[in-house]
């Protein structure tokens with residue numbers, strides 16, 4: 001064994017286990033392994049979980065907040081507009097630097113797989129993609145990065161973006177993104193969606209869109225996305241992020257849309273940190289939470305994951321790329337506090353995100369890739385409650401990060 005973890009609790013299993021890794025994959029998992037490991041980690045009952053996944057972040061935009069004017073209205077619209085001028089000045093080197101800092105923070109907190117959206121439009125053109133592709137190369141020993149070509153400024157209303165999207169896919173973007181509600185009319189939103197499906201089907205790519213990121217109940221592109229997913233035979237291959245308007249729909253219409261999402265097997269990603277801050281800005285009281293209908297989607301059998309979305313950009317001034325922080329915020333925002341609900345929230349950063357990313361070799365099982373995090377906590381609930389230190393982070397059987405925290409209480413005042 002190249003790596004052995006002794007006496008770990010494993011998320012989803014009872015008891016204590018030894019975990020043996022060879023060739024970057026789990027080789028054996030048993031109560032006691034008699035073999036020796038080239039490297040051994042003594043877990044002492046800590047929780048071992050599959051490494052976290054952040055399925056929705058914008059690495060091209062991270063850490064720009066200090067260099068632009070503040071977002072005074074706090075709305076999504078102003079956040080997008082502030083970025084126009086900054087985006088036109090991006091360089092590949094600074095994108096690599098900013099994205100790299102956040103990818104390092106992600107790895108240090110237990111995340112080894114990330115899906116990032118990257119702006120593709122006539123302002124920044126393909127520069128953001130060049131930067132994130134270079135960052136992917138620079139960090140390929142630490143992070144698996146899926147890249148989504150994201151037409152944030154619209155496609156119909158931003159002529160030329162369709163061709164840039166096709167070029168982005170040729171350059172190395174893995175998925176086709178979308179922002180269908182950012183068009184001038186329902187007809188143009190539909191055209192936006194159709195163009196995305198044309199590009200995706202033409203290049204054999206999956207789809208991951210920003211859908212109805214607004215609390216306007218008239219924003220109804222999610223239903224069209226579900227219809228087109230079935231029409232194109234894309235069931236299971238489409239992800240919808242944000243979908244804030246789903247929470248604003250009348251209950252009857254929301255139920256109808258959720259039924260269609262289940263039939264289209266669309267993966268949903270909620271982004272509570274950003275959406276709690278940006279949505280409901282025009283409400284007096286009660287102010288809506290601005291996040292999608294997480295519990296109703298889960299009850300209908302729809303896969304739901306969660307993402308950090310933003311780190312210190314024009315949309316959101318906080319964020320540490322730490323999925324335990326996202327989990328804590330999501331549990332509050334979605335009101336998930338029962339024991340089984342907390343387990344589900346933990347799954348939204350692990351197994352549920354893996355399903356959205358369509359990863360075949362994810363999980364703590366023999367044969368799967370040995371990407372895991374050992375937490376300074378015995379359970380998922382305690383890990384979220386305590387925001388527990390990530391004692392070790394392992395990717396493909398190699399320790400890529402470790403954290404040791406020292407706390408001392410000085411009752412007599414002595415140091």
Ligand code: FE2
Nearest residue numbers: 056210241309
């Ligand atoms: Fe987003």
